[in-house]
Amino acid sequence: MSAPSTGGASRDGYGSALLRLSADPRVVVLEADLGKSTKSCLFRAEHPERTVSLGIAEQNMMLVAAGMASSGKVPFASTFAIFTERAFEQVRNGISRPGLAVHICGSHGGIHTGTDGSSAQSIEDLAIYRTIPGLTVITPCDDLSAEELTVQLLDHGNASYTRTARNKTPRMYDSETVKSLEIGKGSLLREGGDIAIVACGVMVSEAMEAAELLEGEGISARVIDMHTIKPLDSGILDDARVNCRGIVTAEDHSVIGGLGSAVAEYLATKGGFPLRMVGVNDRFGESGASSELMRHMGLTRNEIIAQAREIINSV
Amino acid sequence: MGGDAGRRNLSIPELQELSKDCRKHIVKMIHNAGAGHPGGSLSAIDIIAALYGTRLRFKTSDPDWEDRDRFVMSKGHASPAVYSILHEMGFLNENDLSTFRALGSVCQGHVDMKWTDGVDFSAGSLGMGLSFGLGCALAARMDSSSRETWVMVGDGEIQEGQIWEALMAADFHSVSGLKLIVDRNRIQNDDFVNVQMEVGDVASKIEAFGWSVREINGHDMEEIVEALEWASNENSGPSAIVAHTVKGKGVSFMEDNPSFHGKAPNDQELERALEELS
Numbered sequence: 001m002s003a004p005s006t007g008g009a010s011r012d013g014y015g016s017a018l019l020r021l022s023a024d025p026r027v028v029v030l031e032a033d034l035g036k037s038t039k040s041c042l043f044r045a046e047h048p049e050r051t052v053s054l055g056i057a058e059q060n061m062m063l064v065a066a067g068m069a070s071s072g073k074v075p076f077a078s079t080f081a082i083f084t085e086r087a088f089e090q091v092r093n094g095i096s097r098p099g100l101a102v103h104i105c106g107s108h109g110g111i112h113t114g115t116d117g118s119s120a121q122s123i124e125d126l127a128i129y130r131t132i133p134g135l136t137v138i139t140p141c142d143d144l145s146a147e148e149l150t151v152q153l154l155d156h157g158n159a160s161y162t163r164t165a166r167n168k169t170p171r172m173y174d175s176e177t178v179k180s181l182e183i184g185k186g187s188l189l190r191e192g193g194d195i196a197i198v199a200c201g202v203m204v205s206e207a208m209e210a211a212e213l214l215e216g217e218g219i220s221a222r223v224i225d226m227h228t229i230k231p232l233d234s235g236i237l238d239d240a241r242v243n244c245r246g247i248v249t250a251e252d253h254s255v256i257g258g259l260g261s262a263v264a265e266y267l268a269t270k271g272g273f274p275l276r277m278v279g280v281n282d283r284f285g286e287s288g289a290s291s292e293l294m295r296h297m298g299l300t301r302n303e304i305i306a307q308a309r310e311i312i313n314s315v
Numbered sequence: 316m317g318g319d320a321g322r323r324n325l326s327i328p329e330l331q332e333l334s335k336d337c338r339k340h341i342v343k344m345i346h347n348a349g350a351g352h353p354g355g356s357l358s359a360i361d362i363i364a365a366l367y368g369t370r371l372r373f374k375t376s377d378p379d380w381e382d383r384d385r386f387v388m389s390k391g392h393a394s395p396a397v398y399s400i401l402h403e404m405g406f407l408n409e410n411d412l413s414t415f416r417a418l419g420s421v422c423q424g425h426v427d428m429k430w431t432d433g434v435d436f437s438a439g440s441l442g443m444g445l446s447f448g449l450g451c452a453l454a455a456r457m458d459s460s461s462r463e464t465w466v467m468v469g470d471g472e473i474q475e476g477q478i479w480e481a482l483m484a485a486d487f488h489s490v491s492g493l494k495l496i497v498d499r500n501r502i503q504n505d506d507f508v509n510v511q512m513e514v515g516d517v518a519s520k521i522e523a524f525g526w527s528v529r530e531i532n533g534h535d536m537e538e539i540v541e542a543l544e545w546a547s548n549e550n551s552g553p554s555a556i557v558a559h560t561v562k563g564k565g566v567s568f569m570e571d572n573p574s575f576h577g578k579a580p581n582d583q584e585l586e587r588a589l590e591e592l593s
Contacts, residue, residue: 057477059442059480060480067387067449068454093443094437094440094443097437098437
């Protein structure tokens with residue numbers, strides 16, 4: 001894999017994807033006053049007749065999207081990740097229960113959002129959406145993968161939730177490698193035989209940096225971009241179980257209910273396996289510059305390295 | 316009755332007969348299941364009978380026909396009213412009705428589009444149907460289709476804030492294909508609406524949100540038919556009918572009685588109810 005380059009934020013990839021999808025007349029975009037932030041504004045600029053502005057009213061937006069899906073449209077409804085949570089029951093009862101393929105995008109997910117403070121930092125979205133039957137849950141790591149995975153939603157058939165990030169992250173893919181991505185299949189970004197770092201979203205680049213530094217200590221770490229939290233790719237975890245000594249998960253999300261929990265649930269059914277989780281430890285965030293705050297909350301390559309060492313030292 | 320896509324154009328006496336038959340199905344289904352919501356089913360059924368009997372265009376042979384008019388029953392607990400009319404329209408058979416609320420039944424406790432042919436919305440959680448109907452109506456407009464979307468909500472239901480989000484949005488987008496009916500039966504789960512949290516002058520409130528509104532007696536078939544026709548032809552924006560109804564209408568001991576919001580009649584009560592409805 002080529003060296004990471006600086007790209008856009010994953011929300012930029014979402015916006016680009018909507019533009020690519022606009023060729024299909026079924027595609028409609030729903031906004032709740034945050035189109036400039038989620039990047040659905042790119043679609044609006046080109047296709048105002050297929051963009052529905054619903055104001056600051058997320059519950060209504062989710063059911064309008066459901067009604068449109070029931071009438072043959074493929075709706076993409078977006079707002080901040082945290083505000084999608086306000087409409088959780090609408091997503092559960094109004095979208096997923098009748099099996100309507102509405103695609104929800106929650107931008108500005110996680111602590112990474114930064115200075116807006118804890119009210120805007122969704123750290124439980126992956127957990128709650130993972131509990132809804134039939135809902136696909138995605139959190140891409142960079143702009144190119146966000147674009148690719150969003151484009152794949154067009155004929156996905158199920159409802160989905162995609163979390164994007166506000167700030168730029170290093171690119172993990174290029175225009176060629178990104179084509180290998182598939183919803184529901186983890187992506188092996190780096191080979192390694194001692195530790196498997198299973199990461200998602202903005203923590204994937206941290207995982208790659210951690211693996212590089214671990215290499216210097218003689219610890220060989222593979223890195224998996226688990227962009228789809230549900231359905232979880234158990235095959236790629238089985239391979240890690242057979243070929244590594246332990247797994248470290250890394251997510252910009254509570255350690256309760258998110259990627260770490262999903263991996264733990266799976267490993268437990270296989271008789272258990274050494275696992276450490278890097279994530280938000282059952283607390284709210286606060287204001288601060290993104291990188292500073294990520295360090296403050298323990299969402300760093302150093303934390304991943306420390307957890308990897310612990311596994312190596314204990315097994 | 317009705318395999319074609321045109322309007323049914325039933326006469327007033329035919330509609331009155333239809334709603335009477337539906338009332339019998341309603342009390343029988345709920346008695347048989349030992350659970351269900353008779354009060355709000357009986358308050359709504361005259362309007363629903365008129366809607367199916369005079370306005371809605373649908374094909375029994377093709378429930379998913381994309382240009383059908385939509386009926387979004389947002390007060391989904393009044394499912395027996397919907398199942399009774401779907402039976403009369405040929406979507407459900409008598410045996411389906413007898414399985415109401417049983418495991419695997421096409422007649423789920425609350426109306427559910429995933430389970431029942433002819434049902435356009437999965438209800439059960441109040442306050443969501445008007446938004447869903449708005450989505451249907453927006454899609455119809457994008458498709459340049461003349462199909463209409465009719466939504467029925469209860470008066471207790473409009474305590475949900477999402478209703479007012481949808482009212483505001485429908486006016487802003489000037490969605491004339493969206494038609495709302497409020498079943499103003501004055502009773503909700505625990506007690507009378509004016510005890511739980513009075514919703515007041517519903518017509519004025521909806522009008523203040525930019526809708527065209529009419530108030531009717533929701534049990535006077537002539538008034539109902541006329542109001543439905545008015546709403547159907549109203550194309551300056553969304554329109555609403557506030558129907559003043561009696562909870563439990565048609566069964567004396569259920570009328571205006573909060574205890575029959577969500578309680579099944581026992582054997583004797585069923586017998587009495589059917590006598591009154593015969």
